[in-house]
Structures are given as C-alpha cells and as structure tokens.
Amino acid sequence: MNPFLRALALLIAVFVAAPMFIVIPMSFSSAASLTFPPPGYTLANYINFFSDPNWTEPLVNSVIIGIGTVFVTLSLAIPASFALVRHIFLGRGLFNLLIMLPMIVPTIVMALGYYMYFGQLRLVQSYLGVILAHSCIAMPMATLILTAALKGFDQSVERAAMSLGASPFTTFRLVTFPILRPAFTVAGLFAFIASFDEAVIALFISGRDKATLPRQMFNAVRQEADPTISAASSFLFLLVLAGISIWLAPQFLRRRSGFTRQPLENGATNTAPAAS
Amino acid sequence: MNARSLTLRSVNKSYDGKHMAADDVSLDIKAGEFVSFLGPSGSGKTTTLMMIAGFQHPTSGEIRLGERAIDKLPPHKRNIGMVFQNYALFPHMTIADNVAFPLRMRGVERAEKDRRSREALAKVGLQGFEKRVPSELSGGQQQRVALARALVFQPDVILLDEPLGALDKALREHMQVELKRIHRDLGVTMVYVTHDQSEAMTMSDRIAVFKGGRIEQVGTPNEIYFAPKSRFVASFIGDSNIIAATSLGGGRFETPVGVVDTKAAGGDRNTKAELLLRPEMIRLAVRAEAGRQAMKIDSTINYGDNLLVVGKLGTQAIRMRVPGVDARRLDGASECHVTWRSEDVHVIA
Numbered sequence: 001m002n003p004f005l006r007a008l009a010l011l012i013a014v015f016v017a018a019p020m021f022i023v024i025p026m027s028f029s030s031a032a033s034l035t036f037p038p039p040g041y042t043l044a045n046y047i048n049f050f051s052d053p054n055w056t057e058p059l060v061n062s063v064i065i066g067i068g069t070v071f072v073t074l075s076l077a078i079p080a081s082f083a084l085v086r087h088i089f090l091g092r093g094l095f096n097l098l099i100m101l102p103m104i105v106p107t108i109v110m111a112l113g114y115y116m117y118f119g120q121l122r123l124v125q126s127y128l129g130v131i132l133a134h135s136c137i138a139m140p141m142a143t144l145i146l147t148a149a150l151k152g153f154d155q156s157v158e159r160a161a162m163s164l165g166a167s168p169f170t171t172f173r174l175v176t177f178p179i180l181r182p183a184f185t186v187a188g189l190f191a192f193i194a195s196f197d198e199a200v201i202a203l204f205i206s207g208r209d210k211a212t213l214p215r216q217m218f219n220a221v222r223q224e225a226d227p228t229i230s231a232a233s234s235f236l237f238l239l240v241l242a243g244i245s246i247w248l249a250p251q252f253l254r255r256r257s258g259f260t261r262q263p264l265e266n267g268a269t270n271t272a273p274a275a276s
Numbered sequence: 277m278n279a280r281s282l283t284l285r286s287v288n289k290s291y292d293g294k295h296m297a298a299d300d301v302s303l304d305i306k307a308g309e310f311v312s313f314l315g316p317s318g319s320g321k322t323t324t325l326m327m328i329a330g331f332q333h334p335t336s337g338e339i340r341l342g343e344r345a346i347d348k349l350p351p352h353k354r355n356i357g358m359v360f361q362n363y364a365l366f367p368h369m370t371i372a373d374n375v376a377f378p379l380r381m382r383g384v385e386r387a388e389k390d391r392r393s394r395e396a397l398a399k400v401g402l403q404g405f406e407k408r409v410p411s412e413l414s415g416g417q418q419q420r421v422a423l424a425r426a427l428v429f430q431p432d433v434i435l436l437d438e439p440l441g442a443l444d445k446a447l448r449e450h451m452q453v454e455l456k457r458i459h460r461d462l463g464v465t466m467v468y469v470t471h472d473q474s475e476a477m478t479m480s481d482r483i484a485v486f487k488g489g490r491i492e493q494v495g496t497p498n499e500i501y502f503a504p505k506s507r508f509v510a511s512f513i514g515d516s517n518i519i520a521a522t523s524l525g526g527g528r529f530e531t532p533v534g535v536v537d538t539k540a541a542g543g544d545r546n547t548k549a550e551l552l553l554r555p556e557m558i559r560l561a562v563r564a565e566a567g568r569q570a571m572k573i574d575s576t577i578n579y580g581d582n583l584l585v586v587g588k589l590g591t592q593a594i595r596m597r598v599p600g601v602d603a604r605r606l607d608g609a610s611e612c613h614v615t616w617r618s619e620d621v622h623v624i625a
Contacts, residue, residue: 165381
C-alpha cells in the first residue's frame with residue numbers, strides 16, 4: 001500500500017481511538033479532578049466507583065434496566081421479525097417503518113415525548129418507564145439483526161422436522177431456536193448495550209431515583225468533575241468491548257480451527273463404498 | 277417396510293383464487309411403486325408434492341394414504357418421509373442425532389433407537405459417520421443422511437423433492453442407482469419430483485407428466501416415450517420430430533414428407549393429426565423409397581456413439597440419429613436417403 005495512505009489510515013485510527021487512550025490512563029489517576037496527563041497512579045477511582053452509593057446505585061439501576069430492555073426487546077422483536085420475513089400481510093411496509101422509526105427520530109425528540117407522555121401514565125422515575133423507552137431505542141437494531149438471520153434461515157429444515165414427526169412447537173424448540181440462537185444472543189446483546197449507554201432518555205425520565213450510569217456520569221461531570229467518572233467510563237467501555245468479544249470469539253475460533261471449511265464435492269471419491 | 281398406496285382425488289390448489297397451481301390432479305400410486313412427477317418449473321409438480329406432505333393445503337379434493345384420508349392432517353401426523361433438494365439436515369446435530377430425530381419424536385426407547393439409526397446409516401453406506409456434523413460431509417453424503425433419516429421410521433411413503441438437483445452429474449448418476457437399489461430393497465412407496473426427464477425415465481415405475489397444474493399423462497417410461505398423448509409430452513421427453521399430418525383413412529397420412537403409413541387404427545379422412553417420429557427411429561437407406569425425396573443435410577454433430585443429423589425432408593425439418601458405425605457413410609455427403617418402419621410412427625391423439 002502507498003506509504004502516504006498507510007500513514008493517513010494510522011492517523012485516522014489514532015484519532016478515533018484517542019479518547020479511550022486518554023480515559024483509561026486517567027481512570028488510574030491520583031489527581032482530585034480530571035487532568036491529563038495524570039500526576040500519579042492509584043486504584044482509588046475504581047474503589048470509589050464500586051463502593052460509593054452515588055455510583056453503585058446507578059450501576060445496579062443500569063443493569064436492571066438493561067436486562068429488562070433485553071427481555072422486552074426480544075419478546076417483541078422475535079415475533080415481529082418472523083412476521084416481517086415469513087408472512088405477507090396488509091400494512092407490512094408500514095409496520096416495518098414503525099419499528100425502524102426510533103432509528104430515524106432524534107433521540108432528544110423521543111425523550112421529550114416520553115417525558116410528557118410517561119408523566120401522564122406515572123411511568124417517569126420508574127424502572128418500567130425507562131425499560132419501555134429503551135426497548136423502543138433497541139428495537140430497530142434487534143429487528144435488523146433478527147430479520148437478516150431469518151432471511152438466511154432455510155425453512156426446509158423446519159419442514160423436514162415436521163415431516164419427521166415434530167409438532168410446530170417442538171420444531172421451534174429443537175430446530176429453529178437452536179439454529180438461530182447466535183442471532184438471538186447478538187440481538188439481546190445489542191439491546192443491552194443500547195440501554196446501558198443511553199443517556200438522553202435517561203436524563204429526561206429516569207429521575208434521581210432510577211438514575212442510570214450514563215445519567216450519573218453526566219451529572220458528575222457537570223457538577224463536580226469527579227474523577228470517578230473516568231473509572232466509570234473505562235468500565236462502560238470494557239463491558240461493551242467484552243460483549244462484542246463474546247459475540248466475535250466463537251466465529252474467530254471456528255475460523256482458526258478450520259471448522260467451517262466446506263468439504264470438497266468431488267463425486268465418487270467422497271461417497272462411501274456401498275455403490276451398486 | 278410397510279408400503280402404502282397413495283391416492284389423489286380431484287385435488288385442486290389455488291393460491292390467489294384465479295390461477296390454478298394444481299388443477300384437478302387425480303392419481304393412484306400403488307403400494308411400493310416408484311412414481312416420478314416430471315414437468316417444467318411452475319407445472320404444479322412441487323405444489324402437488326407439498327400437498328401430499330401437508331405443507332400446502334388443497335383448495336378442494338382428497339388425498340388418501342392407504343385407507344387414511346390425510347388431507348386434513350398437519351405434516352407431523354402424516355407419517356411421510358421427505359427428502360429435500362438442499363438436504364435440510366439439522367446443522368446443530370450430529371449425523372446420529374439427525375437420523376434418530378424421527379424415532380425420538382415417536383418416543384422409541386434408546387437402544388432400539390440407536391440400533392435402527394445405525395441400520396439406516398448402513399443402508400445408505402455411511403457406517404461410522406455417526407459422530408460427525410453435517411457441515412463435515414460432502415453434498416452426496418449429506419443427501420444419503422437425509423435419505424436415511426427419511427426411511428428410518430418406516431414411513432408409509434417417501435417423498436423426494438429434486439433430491440439430486442444440487443449434485444454434479446457423475447454423483448447424480450451414481451445416486452440414481454443407489455436410490456433405485458434402496459427402493460428395491462425396502463419396497464417402499466416413493467414419489468420423486470424432478471424436471472430432469474432422463475432421471476425420470478431411468479428410475480420410475482411410472483411417470484406423471486405435469487403441465488400448467490394438470491397431469492398431462494401418466495404411464496410407464498415406455499408409454500411416455502413411445503406413445504405420448506400430447507405434443508407437449510412428446511417434445512418434453514426425449515428428442516422428437518413432430519410432423520403435421522392429414523388423415524387419408526386406414527392409418528395413412530398426407531404429410532410434408534409425403535404419404536406416411538402408420539399402424540394406427542381407422543381414422544376419419546381429412547382429420548388433422550400430428551405424427552411423432554423419434555430421431556433414432558429414422559435410418560439410412562441405400563436407395564430412395566417410392567414417392568420420398570432425399571433428405572438434405574444441413575449440419576451434423578458427432579457424439580461418437582451416434583451422429584445427430586439435422587436437415588430437411590421436403591419442407592419438413594428433421595433430426596435423425598445415425599448409429600456411430602453407420603455414420604461414416606455420411607462423410608462429406610450433402611444428401612442421404614432415409615427410411616423408417618411404419619410401426620415406429622406414433623400418432624399423437
């Protein structure tokens with residue numbers, strides 16, 4: 001490759017990755033405020049992050065809301081994806097557009113809508129309210145992942161199972177679900193991540209009671225420049241990284257071991273000797 | 277194995293209420309018979325198979341398996357084995373678990389299940405593959421597994437939906453022999469969907485030719501080949517010369533190639549008909565027959581064992597297959613004399 005292009009690519013990569021290389025060293029900083037470079041190194045920020053209720057409560061809230069979002073999103077996105085891929089029905093295009101809408105509408109507009117609407121329903125400052133709002137945010141991505149997987153799913157496998165004596169439910173349990181499990185996992189993971197690092201809606205409707213981690217980080221940096229925020233950021237980053245790794249690791253390992261290698265299709269030599 | 281008869285009685289299927297995907301399909305398949313559904317794509321053969329399997333429901337009509345009406349049953353209660361073009365093995369299960377799946381669905385106890393799966397795998401020549409997963413097998417091997425899985429539970433009938441379509445030519449011919457052997461050994465009723473006429477010819481006890489949702493003709497391979505009932509069947513199966521003719525009565529016909537005698541009985545004068553003359557039935561003659569012109573040779577294609585001669589007899593385009601041993605007589609020739617036996621001329625009804 002052209003050395004100039006190579007240098008340019010490297011520069012762009014550094015620029016993109018730079019915040020992480022600043023935040024992670026800063027999370028070990030001994031300074032009492034956010035300064036770079038750190039004057040010394042300590043684990044104090046992490047200890048504070050995992051012990052101060054101002055941080056642990058939002059962390060627990062975020063995990064609860066994240067898990068709730070995964071369940072709500074999957075229980076809606078799975079049937080929706082089956083309907084979109086396998087059935088032709090009146091208003092299918094509109095239905096698809098509605099599901100994708102949260103991806104198009106600015107989050108701040110949705111947040112304001114939820115703030116006013118959920119206020120009426122008394123869902124502001126409740127787990128349920130934030131979970132429902134976050135599920136809307138997570139739906140487009142989850143549906144995209146699931147419909148893509150379903151489109152690539154060979155339905156004759158299900159037909160084979162049924163002809164062999166499996167009822168529709170057994171077919172789903174023993175055939176469809178296990179084959180699509182990776183897609184379900186990835187969709188769930190993305191839903192969790194979408195909820196876990198969502199700040200705008202959380203700012204509007206989670207309130208002090210059910211504050212999520214991103215909301216607390218926002219407050220911390222606005223009010224006091226608490227250096228714990230760098231530990232929180234690093235934690236958030238590592239968690240997302242771990243999530244993506246869990247998704248990618250099996251594919252990587254499989255490729256390494258040559259597991260997906262397709263066997264050669266060379267006729268008689270490949271078939272067993274029972275000929276004629 | 278328990279073979280059963282399969283009966284279709286005036287089966288209709290329409291997806292949109294206007295166009296008929298299957299149009300008054302009636303067929304009696306005897307227990308243990310090997311019947312092929314042959315036709316171009318969109319002819320209704322696959323729709324009919326899907327209705328037998330239960331994945332499509334007839335708009336009207338009846339399907340019986342032995343004494344049992346099955347058209348209202350869901351697929352998993354029909355006891356029909358099915359083999360798909362793309363194998364449709366369960367990718368997340370071992371070969372042994374794939375083959376044992378129908379037995380598991382029927383609550384067969386473990387030792388019996390293992391024994392029967394092993395037997396079924398042995399029947400298709402795949403002993404020792406139990407622990408592998410489908411992606412480690414070649415296409416031909418995967419299709420054998422699919423076949424073992426479809427026969428392990430002793431189904432009343434086995435349906436095969438273009439099972440060899442994804443295999444290369446050599447392997448396909450090998451699998452045709454294998455399938456016939458398994459059919460003979462087990463005596464199971466088999467329904468085989470294909471658009472490959474030679475496959476249907478070599479394997480079937482009877483062939484049902486489909487066109488536009490209807491069964492055009494049902495018969496043994498010889499009946500279909502030598503005595504097609506329509507121009508479509510005549511031209512779809514094998515190479516053909518179809519000659520427009522006008523009856524002179526008594527089995528004689530006036531045609532562009534002159535007067536042609538046939539063994540057809542009677543026939544009114546002046547009715548229109550079409551005559552079928554297979555290219556291999558036309559032979560070289562030493563001298564011209566009375567009233568017949570010489571054939572003009574336009575081009576030849578040498579297949580080694582035979583020579584395809586394309587030319588004109590009068591105004592009629594004619595294809596002729598000359599056995600390889602005689603072909604040298606045509607070297608450099610631009611004309612030749614031809615003859616055929618009157619019993620080889622078939623009058624398409």
